[in-house]
Amino acid sequence: MDVVTYKFLMGTSAFVIAILGVMLAATTIQPESGLEKLRKARNILVPSYFVLALLSLVCCFTGYDRCVEPASTLFVASFQALLFTMSMLVFIRPNVVRWGIVLRQAGGITVAGVILFVALFCFADYYWGLFYAGIVAYIIQLVIYTRLFMLAYRRTVREVEDYYDNDEEYRLSWIKTGFYSALVVGVMAIPVLFFTALYKYFVPLYVLYYSFMVMWFVNYYRRMKFAMPVITVVPSAAAESARKPDGEVAVADAAGKERLLKEKLQKYIDEKEYCLKDISSDRVADSFGVSLSFFRQYMKTCHGMDFRSWRKELRLREATRLFDEHAEYGIDEVCEKVGYNNCSNFNRDFKQMTGITPKCYRERVNREAR
Incomplete structure (x- = not known):
């Protein structure tokens, strides 16, 4: 050199x-x-x-x-x-x-x-x-x-x-x-x-x-x-096994817990809390007053899917509603409003559910509105 x-x-x-x-x-x-x-x-x-x-x-x-x-x-x-x-x-x-x-x-x-x-x-x-x-x-x-x-x-x-x-x-x-x-x-x-x-x-x-x-x-x-x-959490098997959420519902039987959980899930849907970002499933379960394990089991038994898939479906349905009712909304704006952090994930999931991309869906809605 x-x-x-x-x-x-x-x-x-x-x-x-x-x-x-x-x-x-x-x-x-x-x-x-x-x-x-x-x-x-x-x-x-x-x-x-x-x-x-x-x-x-x-x-x-x-x-x-x-x-x-x-x-x-x-x-x-x-x-x-x-x-x-x-x-x-x-x-x-x-x-x-x-x-x-x-x-x-x-x-x-x-x-x-x-x-x-x-x-x-x-x-x-x-x-x-x-x-x-x-x-x-x-x-x-x-x-x-x-x-x-x-x-x-x-x-x-x-x-x-x-x-x-x-x-x-x-x-x-x-x-x-x-x-x-x-x-x-x-x-x-x-x-x-x-x-x-x-x-x-x-x-x-x-x-x-x-x-x-x-x-x-x-x-x-x-x-x-x-x-x-x-x-930043230091895992502790003993602490995890003994852990009980602060909001655990004091209901003796599983049927009562399920009934109360169903009501709270409906409220969750009505208030569109599924559009909130960075809310852990643990916090969601705590807000419903049940343990995370009970919540996950309930979702699989009563809805046939895990919480992630269920919430994703709600978000995408809300996205189609926004596109249908607000022609002025852009794709990035709708992505943000329904709780997605990433547009590529939103585009992928939207296409999986509807068969077309958000862009094509929005263009179709705009054509039909003319």
Whole structure:
């Protein structure tokens, strides 16, 4: 690689990453219970930003060394994989991240890095063997982290959708995108070890990812507020089994509970409460004065479907009514009024029920009204 280009890349990246580190340090994380690990992740990432900025600055002044640079890139990439994976896990499952385990892994990476650099400067005959072993270990690390993240992500999606009885994955997909972006950066580090010309692409790429990480921390609470009741809860089997809703109806027999629940469901329909957003099925059951398990069993027995499908049907029927009676309403407006958070989900569900898209339905209504 051209020396001038390399020094420019390293110097620029050092400056940008240092600025990003300052921005991350200034990020305010809501003092909400359950976010302690998110704050800790931020506090661990901030020094890593400044360390990487310092290393880039040193490289800017020393220039490219064909032996030292691959070893340092492998070492830094392994640390980045650890820190970014744990940060993305904290975003979705803060209670599964154990900082003792993270520190032990960091210690292992540090020891491996020290051994690699000692071999580079003192035992050159063993260096390349250790270097290739390090690459294999790094690839295994990426595979393990990918599996770990995807298991945690799927579990979180399942729990959030179960909590709301609604399709919510699209609201969490930015986290999966963020992880796979980090994975792309991590994988690209491997060919960079052998093809120095790739540095001109690799350096801007990881600087861009560092920028996104800061933005995710800044906007985290706004984007994830809906999922806080799920991801910040520490599960307790004993507490869950003993749990009784505050509004549990004091009715001795199941028939009486069912009769009262039927009345409250009718009121729920009449007042169009099904159009409210981000109301968990647990809260709905509490408002009816029954346990969630009883409520779900009742819906399957008496309506032949779960609450999610039942509420979705009500929302879509309301959507068709709005289109029929209000030609001036746009699709986004109707989507918002009937309680959908996402237009693509609304379009998909509407077509499944009516056989045509909201756009076609609206156009047909407007033609018939002329």
